[in-house]
């Protein structure tokens with residue numbers, strides 16, 4: 001074999017048949033064996049020593065055309081969504097393809113080091129030059145040997161509101177963009193918003209493409225485009241291929257209305273993506289106290305059987321000045337904002353940045369089992385909850401069967417009389 005990872009702990013649920021640690025054998029970019037005491041040898045062996053091995057993190061919602069542009073041409077002084085959009089408008093004419101590619105590649109380096117090996121990125125198609133589209137199609141090609149980059153044609157200024165946007169979107173798809181995006185709540189009227197959903201879903205159905213719309217990213221409880229998105233998904237037979245991103249208006253909706261909406265979404269097989277870091281900072285901005293959190297109804301949707309994932313959305317761009325590609329940080333924030341502090345809830349937050357996100361992207365061969373792609377992460381944690389709590393170090397990241405990143409464990413050396421010489425921030429009760 002090419003690589004064996006010995007004494008790995010798998011996430012509960014991922015492999016219920018394995019009560020103890022297992023060895024993972026990898027050959028020609030595939031997992032070929034998952035069993036205790038694997039009787040084989042390999043060119044390279046890694047001892048996990050009981051630490052958690054998980055399939056890679058997946059970010060289902062990102063903006064790679066804007067990432068790492070923090071401070072260009074100036075910073076977002078208020079930190080609001082509207083100043084962010086204005087700032088992006090100031091930056092767009094100055095974008096060069098080279099700089100955009102360079103920033104995106106740098107972000108992908110960070111992602112790999114964080115064990116984030118699949119990203120769905122929206123790309124703005126409202127600039128008729130389609131410069132960002134060209135750049136990200138090139139980035140997708142360059143990172144393909146180690147990272148799955150899926151692109152969404154995103155009409156940032158509204159597919160109906162912005163002249164020529166639908167034509168640009170179609171051109172972007174022809175250039176190799178994978179998914180149809182939209183932004184119904186940004187169209188001029190509610191009726192235009194609903195019309196944009198129909199137009200884009202029909203186009204996607206005709207082309208056999210997936211759909212992922214920025215939908216109802218607002219505190220307005222009457223922003224109900226998710227209802228149209230679910231109805232269109234049902235009408236066009238696109239179950240399992242359509243996603244509503246953000247859905248923040250659901251936070252403020254009437255409970256009775258939501259009790260009808262959730263089964264509608266479930267019936268249509270529409271998935272949901274919350275972006276906890278961004279929702280908690282951008283929503284509720286015009287509230288006095290109490291201030292709404294603005295994140296969509298994550299635990300209620302999960303209970304209703306809807307696939308829910310968490311996205312990073314932004315890292316060091318006009319909307320958000322923080323972040324480093326760490327999906328455990330995203331899960332950590334989501335867990336807090338959704339108050340998912342029960343054991344089951346915490347584990348589901350881990351799923352929201354791994355298996356649920358992978359399902360939304362339609363990734364094939366995702367998982368730790370024979371036959372799966374050999375993409376995995378060795379974390380300095382014993383289980384998913386500890387991984388979230390510590391934002392655990394990625395001791396080793398394997399992509400397509402090759403170790404592509406290594407990092408040291410987080411340890412501190414102490415110099416205290418009568419106390420241990422080192423701490424690792426884990427509970428030891430033996």
Ligand SMILES: [Zn+2]
Pocket residue numbers: 061062063122214313
């Ligand atoms: Zn977004």
